[in-house]
Amino acid sequence: MRRRVPLTIAFVAGVAMIIQFFIPHKASKDFYFSVLDWYIIVAAFSLVLGVQSLVHVHITRIRRRREGYPYSILTIIAVAVTAISGIFWGTGKGSFFIRIYQFITVPMGATMFSLLAFFMASAAFRAFRARNLEASLLLVAAVIVMLGRVPIGFYLLPKLPDVVxxxxxxxxxxxxxxxxxxxxxxxxxxxxKIILGVERRWLGER
Structure with missing residues (x-):
């Protein structure tokens, strides 16, 4: 029963969404938007479960004094402060919630992307080694595109941006x-595979 109900729901929902896509009727569109509303509700519940899982994992790490547990304390505090500020003081312009986003989340995201750029450069250096014909073509194309996307490329070869x-x-x-x-x-x-019940790992099965 625990397996049949989710499989039946997945089958019925999948077939219904496939059928409505090919039926240009008002009832079909109404059904589609109703499903979107249900999707928003399910996504809200999944968000609650995600927060609960996050808190559980970090509280367990704090209790057992695992390596790096002070970062878990900061994570719990950040989640609590952000949630409380958004619920009680709103998310409007100039609110404390927006300030957290502007002055903490955005700079941290920029920092992570900056670090990602260095990792990408390192990976590109290892990948762009002319070991064979394909790697040589990739190396030449990458050099042309990189030079054509910066101002110095136009001064070196005026036609380079057109080639790019x-x-x-x-x-x-x-x-x-x-x-x-x-x-x-x-x-x-x-x-x-999910609709037909062939893929069942999403049910927790192997």
Whole structure:
């Protein structure tokens, strides 16, 4: 029973959403927007479960004095302060909640992306080694695109930005579309496996 009910719900919901996509009728659109409302409700419950899981993990780490537990204390305090400020003082312009976002969350996000840029540069240095023809083409294309995206590239070769636009509009876009098609087919396959009950790991089964 614990397995049949979720599988039945997934099957009925999946088939219904597939059918409504191909029926251009007002009732079909109303059903779609009703499902979106339910999605928002379910997402709200999942947010509550996520916060509960976060608090449980960090409280357990604090109790057992694991390595780095002071950071867990800061995490719990940050979650509590943010939630309380948003609930009691609102999220309007100039509120304490918005100040937390502007002066803490945004700078921390910028810092993380700055660190990510260095990791990407390190990975690119290891990947762009001309060991074979494919790696050599990747290296040449990367150098051309990087030079064409900075002002010095135009002064070195005035036609370089045009070459960059051609690379991005044809070879790069073709590769991107191929990857996007592959990802889309993978998503369709996974959705069909869940709807038909073939994929059951989301139920906690192996």
């Amino acid at each position: 636009e051609w690379i991005l509009s044809y070879p790069s876009l073709a590769a991107y579309r191929g990857i996007a098609i592959g990802v889309g087919l993978g998503m369709i396959g996974t959705a069909l």
